[in-house]
Amino acid sequence: MMWRNIAGFSKAAAAAAARTRGSRRCLSTAIPGPCIVHKRGADILHDPWFNKDTGFPLTERDRLGLRGLLPPRVISFEQQYDRFIESFRSLERNTKGQPENVVSLAKWRILNRLHDRNETLYYRVLIDNIKDFAPIIYTPTVGLVCQNYSGLYRRPRGMYFSAKDKGEMMSMIYNWPAQKVDMIVITDGSRILGLGDLGVQGIGIPIGKLDMYVAAAGINPQRVLPIMLDVGTNNEKLLQNPLYLGLRQPRLEGEEYLEIIDEFMEAVYTRWPKAVVQFEDFQAKWAFGTLERYRKKFCMFNDDVQGTAGVALAGLLGTVRAQGRPLSDFVNQKIVVVGAGSAGLGVTKTAVQAVARMAGISEIAATKNFYLIDKDGLVTTERTKLDPGAVPFAKNPAEIREGASIVEVVKTVRPHVLLGLSGVGGIFNEEVLKAMRESDSCKPAIFAMSNPTLNAECTAADAFKHAGENIVFGSGSPFENVELENGKVGHVNQANNMYLFPGIGLGTLLSGARVVTDGMLLAASECLASYMTDEEVQKGILYPSINNIRHITAEVGAAVLRAAVSEDIVEGHGDVGPKDLSHMSKEETVNYITRNMWFPIYSPLVHEK
Numbered sequence: 001m002m003w004r005n006i007a008g009f010s011k012a013a014a015a016a017a018a019r020t021r022g023s024r025r026c027l028s029t030a031i032p033g034p035c036i037v038h039k040r041g042a043d044i045l046h047d048p049w050f051n052k053d054t055g056f057p058l059t060e061r062d063r064l065g066l067r068g069l070l071p072p073r074v075i076s077f078e079q080q081y082d083r084f085i086e087s088f089r090s091l092e093r094n095t096k097g098q099p100e101n102v103v104s105l106a107k108w109r110i111l112n113r114l115h116d117r118n119e120t121l122y123y124r125v126l127i128d129n130i131k132d133f134a135p136i137i138y139t140p141t142v143g144l145v146c147q148n149y150s151g152l153y154r155r156p157r158g159m160y161f162s163a164k165d166k167g168e169m170m171s172m173i174y175n176w177p178a179q180k181v182d183m184i185v186i187t188d189g190s191r192i193l194g195l196g197d198l199g200v201q202g203i204g205i206p207i208g209k210l211d212m213y214v215a216a217a218g219i220n221p222q223r224v225l226p227i228m229l230d231v232g233t234n235n236e237k238l239l240q241n242p243l244y245l246g247l248r249q250p251r252l253e254g255e256e257y258l259e260i261i262d263e264f265m266e267a268v269y270t271r272w273p274k275a276v277v278q279f280e281d282f283q284a285k286w287a288f289g290t291l292e293r294y295r296k297k298f299c300m301f302n303d304d305v306q307g308t309a310g311v312a313l314a315g316l317l318g319t320v321r322a323q324g325r326p327l328s329d330f331v332n333q334k335i336v337v338v339g340a341g342s343a344g345l346g347v348t349k350t351a352v353q354a355v356a357r358m359a360g361i362s363e364i365a366a367t368k369n370f371y372l373i374d375k376d377g378l379v380t381t382e383r384t385k386l387d388p389g390a391v392p393f394a395k396n397p398a399e400i401r402e403g404a405s406i407v408e409v410v411k412t413v414r415p416h417v418l419l420g421l422s423g424v425g426g427i428f429n430e431e432v433l434k435a436m437r438e439s440d441s442c443k444p445a446i447f448a449m450s451n452p453t454l455n456a457e458c459t460a461a462d463a464f465k466h467a468g469e470n471i472v473f474g475s476g477s478p479f480e481n482v483e484l485e486n487g488k489v490g491h492v493n494q495a496n497n498m499y500l501f502p503g504i505g506l507g508t509l510l511s512g513a514r515v516v517t518d519g520m521l522l523a524a525s526e527c528l529a530s531y532m533t534d535e536e537v538q539k540g541i542l543y544p545s546i547n548n549i550r551h552i553t554a555e556v557g558a559a560v561l562r563a564a565v566s567e568d569i570v571e572g573h574g575d576v577g578p579k580d581l582s583h584m585s586k587e588e589t590v591n592y593i594t595r596n597m598w599f600p601i602y603s604p605l606v607h608e609k
């Protein structure tokens with residue numbers, strides 16, 4: 001029997017979650033009467049939110065006009081679950097030996113088809129098998145899905161706002177069928193993972209991120225909304241593709257761009273003033289530009305800048321612990337960051353701020369041990385046309401020359417940490433990794449954080465082979481652990497913002513705060529950093545297993561909420577007011593968060609007589 005209850009989720013909590021779901025359904029009931037759902041017959045079978053397939057009990061078949069539309073035998077949820085897992089395993093067996101991309105897309109298709117038929121079963125198999133299924137619905141396969149979106153497209157998911165909709169967005173937002181929306185993830189498709197501008201095809205990213213919100217944070221799937229803001233694309237191949245589904249025009253720039261996104265934000269917050277909006281995979285200039293523009297006005301954050309920074313900081317602090325040194329030694333770590341875009345700059349800034357805080361020095365002084373490299377090499381003050389965000393980290397060229405290569409910098413600096421957010425696969429080549437053997441650290445750390453897998457700066461196997469078996473390793477996309485020649489296991493950490501964004505979103509939502517502050521983000525990062533035991537960290541395990549994602553998300557959510565309480569910016573959520581929140585102990589806050597997580601089980605669609 002493959003069926004199981006996920007760790008830490010009691011039957012009582014599941015029942016409570018189901019009750020919540022039932023009552024939300026009642027709210028959407030148009031006709032009063034004995035049925036909770038207002039649809040009947042085939043319309044129910046074709047609605048993935050209500051559909052139970054062969055699982056409809058006889059009373060519901062009778063009262064909802066389903067009699068005769070289904071085979072006679074009623075199959076339990078557990079049996080349906082086992083049947084799906086069996087078909088998934090059989091697909092795995094039947095595709096053995098086929099090219100990896102073909103297999104990954106086949107797996108994505110079978111899961112997506114389940115989603116489109118029966119959301120309850122889909123989210124249950126996703127939650128219970130998150131380690132196996134996250135790499136399909138999220139990084140790395142989601143990248144492949146975006147690249148092949150025009151061919152894979154079957155039915156719409158989420159909403160599309162295009163440059164052609166200017167002036168219409170306020171009315172369009174009311175086309176979304178759900179009354180309530182809690183979480184929105186928006187992209188303009190301009191920097192999808194390390195794959196570049198994929199235009200409208202980038203919609204796969206908000207869909208994947210929101211699936212993680214449901215799985216990890218228990219956000220009710222009826223209350224999530226993936227958004228694609230299509231302002232054109234500069235990807236020539238897409239513009240030439242007759243099957244491309246987005247606007248066939250170059251990207252809007254400057255004021256024209258801002259007018260579109262301003263209009264969208266106003267429309268969203270007019271209809272759902274309490275929603276949290278996550279910005280995802282915007283090219284650097286708009287990632288920073290929109291963050292500055294909206295963060296004080298709306299309840300939003302940028303996952304690539306802020307979520308990534310928190311996860312990386314937790315990893316950097318874990319690295320210090322892995323060396324057996326006190327956390328205060330973080331201020332002495334020499335850190336080389338390769339990639340000075342939205343993610344690289346976000347990480348460097350946050351890590352510098354942490355050093356400044358810990359050492360009690362200015363942020364300028366704290367930049368001393370940081371080295372930033374972009375496509376033109378080491379960033380120094382000699383650089384002309386330097387991105388303003390990179391200015392504080394530019395080195396004096398007298399220390400190392402302007403534009404020095406990664407290997408030159410590593411050989412000269414002998415850093416404790418080499419961290420990649422460049423989007424360039426294999427850039428930590430054999431020479432660079434071998435140079436890390438001369439690191440001043442007894443346990444050097446290599447983070448190849450770029451996604452998807454082919455864009456990772458190095459593979460896990462190469463990192464342990466060339467940089468030495470004593471390293472700590474993290475990557476944005478999952479790799480298998482590495483069997484080392486010394487008989488030990490080279491542990492692979494998935495250094496991915498998925499460990500934080502669900503908790504940041506959920507904690508913010510349940511606090512009722514109207515903005516996401518630096519304090520809330522720092523609390524999220526510190527919570528993740530302290531989650532692992534010393535014993536685990538010493539083995540090189542810096543982040544929890546993805547199997548524990550609901551638990552870590554509850555903890556992160558509670559940390560975010562408590563930070564919002566301490567900043568006195570909570571407005572409460574539902575029946576729980578700001579006073580109730582401020583009186584909750586840490587444990588009570590975690591319980592409050594957990595209680596509010598949706599969990600997929602079939603709930604009754606008709607009232608019992």
Ligand SMILES: NC(=O)c1ccc[n+]([C@@H]2O[C@H](COP(=O)([O-])OP(=O)(O)OC[C@H]3O[C@@H](n4cnc5c(N)ncnc54)[C@H](O)[C@@H]3O)[C@@H](O)[C@H]2O)c1
Binds near residue numbers: 311339341374377
């Ligand atoms: N693991 C995670 O949680 C996570 C989070 C966010 C982003 N990422 C990944 O990080 C990568 C970058 O994202 P971004 O938003 O910062 O992109 P970006 O386009 O804003 O920045 C890329 C940076 O890399 C630099 N670069 C390009 N080629 C280089 C080279 N040959 N050598 C050195 N630097 C080079 C560019 O100059 C630029 O500064 C993507 O692959 C993305 O998937 C991972």
Ligand SMILES: O=C(O)C[C@H](O)C(=O)O
Binds near residue numbers: 194497
């Ligand atoms: O999507 C991911 O897996 C992480 C991150 O947001 C990215 O852009 O790479």
Ligand SMILES: [Mg+2]
Binds near residue numbers: 193280281303
């Ligand atoms: Mg991203």
